[in-house]
Amino acid sequence: VIFSAIAIMSCDSNLDTGDAGISSASGSRASLTSVSSFGSNPGNIAMYKYVPSGITGTADLVVALHGCAQSASDYVTFGWADMADQHKFYVVFPEQNSSNNATRCWNFFEPQDQVRDSGEAKSIKSMIDKMKADYNIGKVFVNGFSSGGGMAPVMMAAYPDVVSGISVNSGIPYKCATSM
Numbered sequence: 184v185i186f187s188a189i190a191i192m193s194c195d196s197n198l199d200t201g202d203a204g205i206s207s208a209s210g211s212r213a214s215l216t217s218v219s220s221f222g223s224n225p226g227n228i229a230m231y232k233y234v235p236s237g238i239t240g241t242a243d244l245v246v247a248l249h250g251c252a253q254s255a256s257d258y259v260t261f262g263w264a265d266m267a268d269q270h271k272f273y274v275v276f277p278e279q280n281s282s283n284n285a286t287r288c289w290n291f292f293e294p295q296d297q298v299r300d301s302g303e304a305k306s307i308k309s310m311i312d313k314m315k316a317d318y319n320i321g322k323v324f325v326n327g328f329s330s331g332g333g334m335a336p337v338m339m340a341a342y343p344d345v346v347s348g349i350s351v352n353s354g355i356p357y358k359c360a361t362s363m
Contacts (some may be wrong), residue, residue: 215259215276221313226296226303229278230310231255234318235268241321243272244314246307246338250329250353251288254278258328273318275310279303279330284363291333292360299341303334308342322347329353333360 218230245267249258255276267274279287289296289303296302307325314320323346327335332354339349340357 215255218310218313222309224306224309225301226290226306227280227283228303228306229255229280230313231276231278232314233259233264233267233274233276235264235271235273238271238273238318241319243321244275244311244318244323245272246275246277246311246323246325248277248289248307248325248327248331248334249279249287250327250331251286253287253328258331261328273314273320275314277303277307277310288330288363289327289334291330291337291355292362296334297337297341297358304337304341307334307338308345311342311345325349327351327354 215231215233218232221230245263247258247261247263249255255278258276259274263274263276266272279289281287283303284290291297291303293302296304298304300308311320311323325335325338325346326349327333329352332351335349335351335354336357339346
């Protein structure tokens with residue numbers, strides 16, 4: 184297991200319970216696959232996945248949320264494909280749409296995107312459900328950087344029955360922001 188479960192930091196005591204070749208950190212070519220149909224997508228975001236070769240049986244899933252002004256292909260270069268290849272886990276790379284946020288930040292501060300079954304959180308959950316339908320998924324972990332680090336606690340708070348743990352880099356606690 185790559186991550187361990189951690190407690191959510193919160194400012195609110197009422198928690199709501201195509202292929203593209205990308206160079207990874209080591210320089211190898213990782214193949215991200217675009218998934219155009221993954222279920223309900225009220226957040227209007229894109230799904231990309233990375234599936235390492237040689238996975239047999241159950242494997243964990245990491246949802247890797249990029250930061251502002253980044254894309255899925257940018258975030259894979261942080262080494263996710265190399266780690267997935269080495270440790271045999273799946274990775275989903277949700278990608279923000281510039282029509283949702285001009286700087287491509289996740290809208291973790293918007294009320295409709297902070298709760299279960301709504302907005303961007305629901306879209307990311309649909310991606311998790313699609314992976315579970317297509318592969319033998321064990322635990323689900325969410326990693327986020329910058330605005331993705333603001334969205335990771337949203338996923339843990341909105342879906343504690345789905346997300347086993349999160350890791351946040353340069354993010355913000357759940358419901359601590361009400362605007363950009």
